[in-house]
Amino acid sequence: MSVTIDIAGLPPERIAFAPSPLAELCMALHALSQPAHHPGLTSWTTATAASLDPALADRLLEGDFMWRSSFSDVFMAFAGVPGGTGLPAATLAEELDVLDRMDDERFVTAALEHCWLALYDEGGWPSPLHDPAARARALATAAARGPRQLDFSQRLLDDPPGVRVWLRRLLEDCDEAFFAETWKRVEPAQSADARHKTGLLRHKGLPAALKEVSTALSVDEDRTTITVDKMVSGSTTATDPRIGTGVVFVPTNFGWPHLLVLHAPGWRPVVHYPLAIPEPASAPGSVELLQRRMEALAHPLRMRLCRSLARAPYTTGELARVYGISAPEVSRHLAVLKRAGLTHTIREGRYVQHQLDLAVVARIGSDFIEGVLR
Template identity: 30%
Template sequence: MVVTLDVDGAQASHFAVGTSPLAELMACLHTLAEPEHHPESRAWLARTREALPEPLVQELNRFAPLWARYRCRLFLPMRKPLDLELSAELDGLARLDADEFTRLAAFAIRGLTFPGADQLRDADVRRAFVKASERRSFSRGELARALVEDPDGFREHLADTLERCAAAFFDAEWRRIGPRLKDTAAPVREQLRKESALTVLTSVSPTATVTERPARVHYDKLQSATGKVAERGCFLVPTLHGWPHLILKTGDDGLPLVVHFIAGDWEQRPSARQSLIRDRLAAISEPGRFEMCRHLLGEPITTSELAQRTGISEPQVSRHLRRLREVGLITSRREGRMIYHRLHAQLLLSLGSDVLTTVMR
């Protein structure tokens, strides 16, 4: 499955690149709510949890459906300009049209967009929304009920919780990482002036692929969606705490598309595509190839020696080696008349983390 950005007719003016402290705060709250997604953040999680008073922890648990799985569109930029301070973004959240606020919050609580979210003033629609949320979990049901019974009170309570997060840990964190995110955004903004939208949108993710006609960029995700940049515009917002999740928002009518892309060193730890990971798992799951991998790990070995050790014919060994080579799990080098094969141990070692990262993104 893929999320596709249609860039036919898109110009540089259709894009905005910049930072969003509110979006980064959401990424932090996601990490707190789903720590198993972020093993690389253990030290940060430990420090931050120490700074959180217990009443605030309880409030974050209550509002967790807004950022745990489905990232609420309320916390991503909805209009220009970008690079605002958190206080300005929270002020914009407070002034947002009441029906739009309720609709976007409802999407996050349900965990998906759904028909009728713009009709939550209707009693029957409200009851159906609460019941559907309850089927997901008791906590979602309670949050859904709070939203429809008192939308203004819900918004005030949420804003107060976010302000308390800022005071407890995020203001200090933003002072540390905000300049780095601005340094990430600047070259992307410059790139948009000089290169095609296809090139820029591909450059922000190692999983992106391109079709030229029609001009589209496809991102390897666990859902399918499409958004047209020329019709709605597109915001490119870097994140550090969001790793490894590339967040794409395309389904919120009337709002710009958003690419919440990963800043930092993903170039040094590139993500493999789902298809390649499946191929690698399939390649080593075959018993004969799995047994061969044990011999290929210890030392470079020839086809004939491998056949002798495993009791498999040389033509069969050659076929197995070819398959392992196709998915990048072995390397082969020639020395005179002999070809030696060896398992790519680092790739095999990283396969587990690749699987986890792919499932999470």
């Protein structure tokens, strides 16, 4: 499984490395909402969460599914507005201005990314703003995520301009509360890394630059395709004239272990790569328990289920729809994972959701946890 980026005929100057304050704010919010994903950021997440005004913390809960279980493409607006530079802006305010220029249909589709796992694979799915079936599906899926997700999705579909104003004000308040100081601290290292990799690209070529981004990245001998090794399949092109040519590599201090690839249809491709890779602590477990867990993970479909369950809780029905198998078959695989102690269940109203226990998975090894969260 992998994500491929077609770069055939792409001029070298259209391959860029640049920091993005809006994309980094997304990752910072994700770290705050999912601290288990980021043990190396414990000090920052603990201190920042403790200092948040309670009213701001409550407002963040309203839309946290845009950065908690998935990373909404609205945070990379520079890649989704036709006719733009295709590059991140220097300041958060400028990037929010770019987001304001995105049309409602594109904004709503990107904001509702949490509503279906296979959104990228369904590039032809109608807009929920205009198609009743798509709207019904979005709301039904949001309901399984919880009442806040359902309320937000309903508001978004009924009043996109109002939600856009709400989101911009929320992100501006986050900037004032904690992100401006954080960005001031991390931006110099990100800019230095972007300059370094730009130099590598110019003087040593794309393979050398990609190698320093991540060992999960490679390019073929003919320099026509970039391949990103991930537990998901997808493809995109960096040469679509309708949106503009180019591919952008964006560094992040808050990203590890995530290596993100924006490959949505009609968007410029973006690779969001972590700068720091911490060494996680390890602890011994019983041989019998380790054997059960290794056997549970030996099945390729269970590995793919783990990728989804690592990001957020999902119901059996949702997983069955995404992976194209029956609900009983999903249940059998989930039972194996649960017997191995790798998952736990959460009841949300009449829905039973399943989620990977990241603390347990971390004990297996950093290669596995990085693989499922990449």
